Amino acid sequence: MLDKLAMYMQYPFVRYALIVGVLIALCSSLLGVTLVLKRFSFIGDGLSHVAFGGIAIASVFDLTNNMIIVLPITVISAILLLRTGQNAKLKGDAAIAVISVSALAFGYLIMNIFSTSSNLSGDICSTLFGSTSILTLTKSEVWLCTVLSVAVVVLFIFLYNKIFAVTFDENFAKATGTNADTYNLLIAIIIAVIIVLAMNLVGSLLISALVIFPALSAMRVFKSFKMVTIFSAVFSVVCAFTGIVISILAGTPVGSTIVAAMAIVFVICSLLEKE
Amino acid sequence: MALITVKNLSLAYDQLTVIEDLNFSVSSGDYLCIVGENGSGKTTLMKTLLGLRKPSSGSIGFGDGLKKNEIGYLPQQTVVQKDFPASVREIVLSGCQGRMGMSPFYKAEEKALAEENMKRLDILDIQNRCYRDLSGGQQQRVLLARALCATQKLLLLDEPVSGLDPRVTSEMYNLIADLNREGITVIMISHDITMAVKYASHILHIGSHIFFGTRDAYLKSESGKAFAAGEGGLINA
Numbered sequence: 001m002l003d004k005l006a007m008y009m010q011y012p013f014v015r016y017a018l019i020v021g022v023l024i025a026l027c028s029s030l031l032g033v034t035l036v037l038k039r040f041s042f043i044g045d046g047l048s049h050v051a052f053g054g055i056a057i058a059s060v061f062d063l064t065n066n067m068i069i070v071l072p073i074t075v076i077s078a079i080l081l082l083r084t085g086q087n088a089k090l091k092g093d094a095a096i097a098v099i100s101v102s103a104l105a106f107g108y109l110i111m112n113i114f115s116t117s118s119n120l121s122g123d124i125c126s127t128l129f130g131s132t133s134i135l136t137l138t139k140s141e142v143w144l145c146t147v148l149s150v151a152v153v154v155l156f157i158f159l160y161n162k163i164f165a166v167t168f169d170e171n172f173a174k175a176t177g178t179n180a181d182t183y184n185l186l187i188a189i190i191i192a193v194i195i196v197l198a199m200n201l202v203g204s205l206l207i208s209a210l211v212i213f214p215a216l217s218a219m220r221v222f223k224s225f226k227m228v229t230i231f232s233a234v235f236s237v238v239c240a241f242t243g244i245v246i247s248i249l250a251g252t253p254v255g256s257t258i259v260a261a262m263a264i265v266f267v268i269c270s271l272l273e274k275e
Numbered sequence: 276m277a278l279i280t281v282k283n284l285s286l287a288y289d290q291l292t293v294i295e296d297l298n299f300s301v302s303s304g305d306y307l308c309i310v311g312e313n314g315s316g317k318t319t320l321m322k323t324l325l326g327l328r329k330p331s332s333g334s335i336g337f338g339d340g341l342k343k344n345e346i347g348y349l350p351q352q353t354v355v356q357k358d359f360p361a362s363v364r365e366i367v368l369s370g371c372q373g374r375m376g377m378s379p380f381y382k383a384e385e386k387a388l389a390e391e392n393m394k395r396l397d398i399l400d401i402q403n404r405c406y407r408d409l410s411g412g413q414q415q416r417v418l419l420a421r422a423l424c425a426t427q428k429l430l431l432l433d434e435p436v437s438g439l440d441p442r443v444t445s446e447m448y449n450l451i452a453d454l455n456r457e458g459i460t461v462i463m464i465s466h467d468i469t470m471a472v473k474y475a476s477h478i479l480h481i482g483s484h485i486f487f488g489t490r491d492a493y494l495k496s497e498s499g500k501a502f503a504a505g506e507g508g509l510i511n512a
Contacts, residue, residue, distance in 0.1 A: 037355060158379040165369040168359060169350065175325035176373035176425040177344030223405035224362035 001249065008248050016137045017248075021240045021258070023149035025210060027194045029236030030156045032215035033229050034167045034187065042093065043081060044211040046100035047195040048204035050077040053103035053110075060114040067144075071196050077103075078192035082184055145197055152190055159186065164225055202255030213262035214239070217269040235265055277302050277338050278429060278460055279324065284333035286319050292331065293319060299479055299487040303339060303428075306452070306461045308475035310468055315482040317464045318351070321433055324462070339428075344373035347426030347459075349418050351433050357407065363417050364402040367393055370424030385424075392420040396450070412443035419450070423459075430454065432463040436470075448474055 008014045028044075035043055054070035061069075081095055111124065137145075156163070162183045165173045174180045198207050214236035218228045243258030250257075277300040284297040293316035301307050309317050322328045324335060325348060347370070370392075371385040393399045396416045401409070406417060415435055422430055435451065436444040452474050455461045465471045471478060478493040480486040486496055 037359060039355065161369070161379060161381065162372065164361070164365065165372045168356065168361060168366060168369060169353070171327055171350050172348050172421070173372060174327055175348040176346055176370070178372045219360050223360060223408070224403070225360060225365050228360045
């Protein structure tokens, strides 16, 4: 089996997939802790459906690089969703549901009416469940992904203490002179970038798993914010790596294999907590 | 000059005016208790003082060189905090954020301040415990230590004893009174008029009619007399 793995590792596309997969998993798990604690677990789902709508529009205009449209649309939606926060008329979960299902519906409609593709349902299925696209990354896509991931990690480390303060108690932070709105805005933008990146890996339906499972698993076992953050990153990276390797060896779909691995880790952590 | 001067303040909640034409001032070293019926706008008033809400009219002036990042605040607990995985130390340290501006990491100065305030509130030995595993009284101490990291001057407390048992409640009141004696100005929302009258130097009663004055004046006033007659009967009426 190791021989087989070594053989696969010689192909650049396998190495690219591993690098990108691990980086995406790392980024999404970092912010996952904040999102879970802020009761925004489903934001990943909502935003990825918005990104799906963006992809639909991009495909209508026949853009080769759909990032130009998808990224700004997703960032704007993330800002709208997270900014409204606690004081909104339409509460968090309802707002996410409204935006996500509308984007999904309009995206599919647009694709159906205007599409030029011969394999429409195949395209849509791969956008929803993560395709083999993780295995067909070009060198420039790998670079883009690496640069964005490193930026996210660096930004997260510098904002770590602020993110903690704003997550634990937004009102206290505001009242004592921290500019909570700015940090919320930054968090929203980072999340949107991560979601767009992560769609390549697991597709838009499974993205919530990537955001919430590592955070939830770490929260079962560890007692401080720092340890939860660190171990959620570790869980996520290990699961992504294992998942990709298994999917290559066993020929299973990449996205669902990773998510299955994460679900298993979550169950193990929940059992550990009981003792 | 007064620390806080409130002039002709009106507050609305969901387009419904709850407080109209409110005037009062707080001087350095005061212990002001805000009392009133449920829904009379006590928390709304406190959030306005903190700058979390905008008043519908009137003004709030800060004197004695009081800056925005010199206010300590003990909010009511939120749902989010109940199962929050954070150590006591992490939470107390986060009280230093206001004084740090854009600086991303805690320096020795902030760590020393957090340590000092944990010692002050007798929670140094539980600094590595998880917040969600603590008792209600311990949690309030942690949040109070955090508030003290943010201020040397002014503490705003929103019902600091709600949900605590009687023994812990009186400990908490004594603690707050000690802090006030050490020179920190206290503004506190309370349901409990008996305690308010016992500890506060000034009372602000909001509701159908507004009273502001010293504790002694309050006891002689209409609302105070009603209270003295019926042991808090006014609140339940």
